[in-house]
Amino acid sequence: MTYRYITTPIYYVNDRPHLGHAYASIHADIMARYLRAAGHQVVLLTGADEHGEKIAKAAMQANEAPDAFAQRHARSFEDAWRRLAVGSDVFVRTSSAAHSRVVSACLTRLYEAGEIYLADYEGLYSVGQERFVTEKELVNGKLPEDREPPVVRRESNYFFRMEVHREWMRRLLRDTPDLIQPAQYRHEILRLLEEPIGDLSISRPVERLAWGIPIPWDASHVTYVWFDALLSYVSPLGYPDGADFTHYWPSATHVIGKDILRTHTLFWLAMTHALGITPYRRLLVSGHLLGADGRKMSKSLGNGVDPLAAAQTFGVDALRYALVREVSFGFDGIITNEVIEQRLNRDLADDLGNLVSRTLAMVHRYRAGIVPAPGAYTAGEEAIMARAASLPEVVLMLVEEMKLGRAVEQVMAFVTALNGYVATSAPWTLAKDPALAKRLDTVLHTLLEGLHAVSSLLSPVMPASMGQLRALLGDGGEPGWNVPWGEGVTAGAGVRQGILFPKRREAGVAGPTMSR
Template identity: 80%
Template sequence: MTYRYITTPIYYVNDRPHMGHAYASVHADIMARYLRAAGHQVMLLTGADEHGEKIAKAAAQAGEAPRAFAERHAQSFEAAWRRLAVEPDHFVRTTAPSHARVVSACLTRLFEAGEIYLADYEGLYSVGQERFVTEKELVDGKLPEDKEPPVVRREPNYFFRMEAHRTWTRQLLLDTPDLIQPAQYRNEILKLLEEPIGDLSISRPVERLEWGIPIPWDTQHVTYVWFDALLSYVSPLGYPDQAAFAHYWPSVRHIVGKDILRTHTLFWLSMTHALGIAPYQRLHVSGHLLGADGRKMSKSLGNGVDPLAAADTYGVDALRYTLVREVSFGFDGIISEAVIEQRLNRDLADDLGNLAARTLSMVVKYRGARVPAPGTCTAPERALIARAGELPDIVLALVDEMKLGRAVEQVMELVKQLNVYVATSAPWTLAKDSGASERLDTVLYTLIEALYHVSNLLSPVLPGKMQELRSLLGVSSEPRWNVPWGDGIKPGTAIQEGILFPKRATGDHV
């Protein structure tokens, strides 16, 4: 048995889920579904990062205790993933006692090994990112992702000797070109590693911040939120000695946004090296989602699209499809209501939906809603059969590289080929010719069987609608992978007509 471990970011739950969260989680879910379909034992992890200064500050503003505030928002993330058909195998919470025990044990090990020391520190501190920053990181006096400029702070902190691991980290990236994808993010980190990166402050004094995991040997300090959160990738696996850790960790792939690239490279790789944990297999880094105005989505600009509202308006599967087709993973791209509507109407309704509706309607009309047995295949059928047989391996290879948009594009090219096949075969003309009955049977069977293959190939992206399609085709609702041609839909199977993707005009609601 082969194991695969996929993680989303452990989301900071100081507000409700936004489209950037949905983008990462939907990509992770789709990758997990494809790998499960291919026969791997997959664990998909997501969760809630519930500690830190931003949570404490947001809770105070809401008039709530930090724990109650974090609980409420963590539940909103769990509900959001259910609504968006994201099905994690584990939802980790950094307030869980089991996680706190792992954090405490790791801190103790590193402290006893001399990797952690106490020192006074004065520097520029970003409340938004909850870390000390350097002058060279600032643009117009603040970090690009922050609303407020950093503040000067001087306080005693415990530090992790991150600088001691810089040479090792740099060599790892040089020796493993595909560790960070796309490559431009690896290059960005390699450039940073050419110069000293300093040590990492990993505690906050309780006189300033009480909301966090206590430092085991000094209760006057709590653990820095990032040191805590990064360990939530290993704590659900029973690190260090449970079987799940041994099975899943060697295959781990982290899916993150580029705004947390440094924490998942400089911080996390140094931490795992110091703890004797093998580095992750791959770090998939996404770009920024932009609003219709071409600027990064943000609450203050009001240019974002609410993922839950979009799911209600356009359908969950249409949103999932748009997220993987419209914005190539690793690059910035626009997601707007107009973009979602266009993908729904053009790709899903006009191409896939129309193919399914026409095919099902013709089988009902010409063959009494029963799948006919095919006759002799000709060159057009053989070409379609060959392409359907090639696609599972092609799709999986692209999924492995987190090129989900291209994987789906390959399947949609088959859909377009099938629409051309309908037009050139002209079943409506064959139906008028009594001598063409066998040929009509072959064409209709080819279309039905091909639709079944498409339903399996697209099921990870469109789980609800492809289950609906298989139901209309009269077969099991569960997807199957790499099914030999002819083993999908048996002649004589009863089918039904249906509309998978009603077109939407602006102002309509699903």
């Protein structure tokens, strides 16, 4: 049995989920679904990062206790992932007692090993990112992702000796070219590691911030939110000696956004090395989603897309499909409601939906809605069969590299080939000649079998719609993977007509698109 462990970011719950959160979670979910379909034992983890200064401040502004505020917002993330078909196996909360015990144990272990020390420190502190920053990180006086410039702070903190792990990290990144993907992010971190990175402040005085996990040996300090949150990747697995940790951690794949790249490299790699934890297998880094104005989506700019509203308007599966197809993972890309609607209308309604409607309508018209047994195959059918047989391997290779857009593109090219097959085989002409009845059976069966293959290949991306497609084809079961040709649909079974993707029209009237 092969184990695979995939994680989303542990989202900071000072606000409701936005499209950037949805983008990362949907990509992680789709990867997990493909790997499960291929026979791997998969755990998909997501969760809520609930401690820190921003949470305490937001709770105060909402006139709530921090724990009640965090719980309410954590539930909003859980609800959002359910509504967007993100089927996580574990939802970790950093305020849980089990997680706190792991953090305390790790802190104690590092302190006793001399990896943590107390010192006074004065420097520039980003309230938005909840960390000390350096002058060279600033652009026009502030971090690019912050609204406000950093403030000068002087206080006693406990520090983790991150600098002593710098050379090890450099060697790791040089010797493991595929550890961080896409490659430009690996190069970015290697450039940072050419110079000293300093040590990491991992505590905050209780007199300034009481909402956090206490430092085990000093109750006047709480743990820095990032040191706490990063350990939530291992705490639900029963670290250090749980069976799940043994099975799943060696395959760990983190899916993150590029705005948290440094914490998942400089911080997290140094922490795992100090604790004797094998580094994650792969760090997959997404770019930024941009609004129609070409700028990063922002609530203050009003250029974002609400993922739950978009799902309500266009359908969950259409949103998932558009996010995968429109923006290549690892790169910045524009997503708007108009883009989602175009993908729904053109790819899903016109190409796939129309193929389904035409095929099912012809089976009802010419064979009373019953799946016919095929006759002899020609070169046309052999080509369709060969393409369907090769697609699962091709798709999985691309999925492993988080090239989901290209994987789906391969399947949609097969849909295009099936549409071309309809045109060249002309079932409506065959139906006019009783002598060609068996040939018509073969063509219709080939189309039904091809659509069944599509339903399996696209099920991780659009689980509800592809389940509906299988039901229309007379298969009400779970999606298969690499199903042998001829075992997708059953001769003699009944099919039903239906519309998978109602096309949105300018006048606001939804309806199918059909030809023939």
